[in-house]
Amino acid sequence: MVVKTVEGSFAVAEAIRECEPDVVACYPITPSTHIAEDLNRMYADGEVKKYIAVEAEFSAISALIGASAAGGRAVSTTSSQGLLLMHEALFAASGMRLPMVLVVANRAVSAPLNIWGDQQDSISQRDSGWIQLYCETNQETVDSIPIAFKVSEETRLPAMVCMDGFYLTHSVEQIDVPEKKLVEKFLPKFNPEIKLDSENPLSLGVYAMPSDYQSFREDLELDLQKAKQSITRVQSEWNNLTGRNYGMIEQYMMKDAENVFVAMGSVCGNAKEAIDQLRANGEKAGLLRVRAFRPFPFGEVAGALNGKKNVAVFEKAVSLGGAPPLFGEVLCALNDLSRKPTVSSFIGGLGGKDVTVNNVAKIIVKIKDGEKRFEWV
Amino acid sequence: MVKNPDNFTPGHTACAGCGCAIAMRQIVNALGKDIIIANATGCMEIVSSCYPRSAWSVPYIHVLFENVPAVASGIVNALRAKGNDHTTVVCIGGDGSTYDIGFGSLSGMLERNEDVLYVCYDNEAYMNTGIQRSSSTPLHASTTTSQAGSVVHGKTQWKKPIVEIVAAHRIPYAASTSISFFADVEKKLKKAQAIRGSRFIAIHASCDTGWRHETDLAYDVCKLAVETGMWKLCEYENGEFKMNYKPAKLKPVEEYLKLQGRFKHLTKEEIEEIQKHVEEEWKKL
């Protein structure tokens, strides 16, 4: 174990390097840029095999599709408008069942232009057939890189690792970046059977008539649901090697909790602090952190919230004109429970608006009255 | 006619007399088995790859309409990273994909000088979606989005000079050829295949449905395009420009135009305008 005091972006780039990708293809956009620059320096120093300095994010994701189809391990990073520009190709990558990893440094989307953190960019890709993991800390993000490659390659589903822009990408802290030897033990070489190979010709990306199309979509959906098993197993393998354990969800002070804060990403750090403070005052507060948003862990969420009194779902994204995305999933998860908690929606932290420990504590105290709320914080 | 017809098999669903399907066979048969084809959305993709069938007996991938050069960049980098130094990665895109929506992706690939051979089959419109104009559609041609009405008389812009634009990227090889010049197509494909870095070949290929000519005229129409100077056979090799077909005297453009319904509405003046333009271009060469 080598703990280094480094920037989150740099640690993520190092983790990517240790996974020995065949092809990196990136286009700069704040706050993901440092990762791309670090990877490019590693390429310049001969530590990364290929770095394609593409002319747009659309070409970055397209190059990943080509590289993966040719049997290469492929990775990119982007944020905000870059991810929105990739949108069309994201569906092609998952539909073609091509493994790859995309690190999303989460950022608000235009307009108005804003470079700071929220999760609207990746949440808006939730129907694209990608695995999505939302990380609370830089350590978790770094660990999620080899995990994402392994899960992606065994399920043949592309995976996004989402880290909050600036809060994580630009913060310098102590991080244990897994060494190459450890990653080698954990992550098998990528050698897919189905690939573009002139000695074994096949056609990829063909079109399907109405008689066939839907069954492709159904298979994709079933396999994405099943990816939960792969994520769980792969994460426990990682735990065996590193002692760092990640689930589909994380529960903090949940055993006897009555009032629960549900959220994703780095805001959960502040939430834990708020819960510690409330607990010190005798409040029965708890945190349910959703790490895997796709596939959504309905069973785990229902299990964690069963019997709780009040739930505040907090999120840094909106589905304009519809149910807030995380809130909607949580409600769906609770559908079959006989003792349903009251569930409120809180939207906040958009475009880098501060979400303080105090904000979280206030929300948890507020929901104690059992009223249903839809609020912007 | 074609030596080794099994790389692009019969059984595809192209229209009778499709000039572009001829181009596909010329491409795969000239380049052999050690290739990977990345194809843009368009007629050639649709006619060749309906699940669960495929007309391709070489490795083939289709992803989207506007990103083939980037997909190919990914393929070639992955191949080379994994130690494959021999397979030729070939893009096949229509004029819509190449001149218009995928142009940024193409320019990026050329600027990076990726080791990819890009072949554009140029049928001068978006045929797959029902004959809409592209920036390759010639002046005055009527399409469903450059219609010949009483006020506007077909396309009002000249055809974009794609080979010159591509050559301006200073790639090692750019050329244009035509399905009707079999030896020229084959020679250029093979020559390009032997070069490393980005290579580009535009193949003029007829579409009888979109150009509105008889189904047995693919060969004659494309040949006339060259003989009238409406399309040229040329090469840029390391910056040096070369014409590969220089007749003593060009045939009048009218011979080419009159075979096709897309030019049927042209006035005498419009035909003269095209004739004059061709002659001026020709003088420059």
Ligand SMILES: Cc1ncc(C[n+]2csc(CCOP(=O)(O)OP(=O)(O)O)c2C)c(N)n1
């Ligand atoms: C982003 C996007 N826009 C539009 C389309 C619809 N579309 C499919 S093929 C095509 C035209 C293709 O034209 P061209 O590249 O010239 O090939 P051709 O059909 O003539 O063979 C269009 C507009 C698409 N597939 N994707």
Ligand SMILES: [Mg+2]
């Ligand atoms: Mg066309």
